[in-house]
Amino acid sequence: MRELLVIGIGPGHPDQITVQAVRALNRVDVFFFIDKGESKAGLNGARDEILHRHVTTPRYRIVNIPEPARDRSRSLTQGRYRTAVRDWREARAEFIATAIATELGEDEVGAFLVWGDPSVYDSTLGILDGILAQNALAFEYSVIPGVTSVQALAAAHRIPLNRVGEPIHITPARRIADGLPEGLDSTVVMLDPEFTAADLDDPTLTVFWGAYLSTADEAVIAGPLPDVADAIVEARTRLRDQHGWIMDTYLLRRDPAVQ
Structure with missing residues (x-):
């Protein structure tokens, strides 16, 4: 057979x-x-x-x-x-x-x-x-089984995916258009044709973004979402034009102490 x-x-x-x-x-x-x-x-x-x-x-x-x-x-x-x-x-x-x-x-x-x-x-x-x-x-x-881009993202930023005692949420980008689900403060976003998080008005969020992870073309950006969103959008546009395609993912993490 x-x-x-x-x-x-x-x-x-x-x-x-x-x-x-x-x-x-x-x-x-x-x-x-x-x-x-x-x-x-x-x-x-x-x-x-x-x-x-x-x-x-x-x-x-x-x-x-x-x-x-x-x-x-x-x-x-x-x-x-x-x-x-x-x-x-x-x-x-x-x-x-x-x-x-x-x-x-x-x-x-x-x-x-x-x-x-x-x-x-x-x-x-x-x-x-x-x-x-x-x-x-x-x-x-x-x-x-194989290594995932989620694991490669965490490795590139030298961070754990989870915080102590908290869950990890993995979702396609269309599910975060209105923000992160309540009670889920660490969310990995995949399948994003643009950078959906750029439209989120949430000063409590930090983003860890990566494209072409684990390759010679790897690009990473991290920081408070309001501070780095424009840089990520610009990088995605430039890299997509350069390579003809882009594969990227990112982790959004909410800091409840930031208001």
Whole structure:
């Protein structure tokens, strides 16, 4: 039976994958890459470097899968956002299922290399489960965890994510448009197409921001949100223009003593 490996490869540095992941890479016959276009070619370039550095059995081949279009407008209501994500996942699932069926032999091992860890805001596992549920294509799959951008962010700023006895909240940016949830004073924000926190009028917040974490292009900014928000917006614009894409995340921390 076909076998698939979903391998977390960390936030970008080739050395931030686990020994377990390296062993998995060397079992693979076919690597499936999602092709996000020329503007984001650097993403697959990082995957190529991981293979070059860690794979010692050069018998593999690479299959590129086109990325379907998706509406990422910040103005989408929660209902329309879920519909847009559902439609995008269904389209992506069709491409992935076709690639597996046509490019992976019955006794071969395929792999998807997932940024960070497959369990944190990534669609691969849900899509594979959806394909299996249709009973049209049979395969087994397993998951190899990876370092997340959340961990890399904390390491870059040399901070713990939590304060003593307090929870950590991880959320997509659209959930903080009206501020941090009550009682959650340490919030990691992901999937932000802009810098949503710039619109928050909250002098109690400190931000720890990072882009291209753990790579040679890493950029970090930290400070009271009202003081550094403009600098982060400027940095995001400049870096996106420079690289053609940006991957960033940030921690917002509320200081109840600041009023």
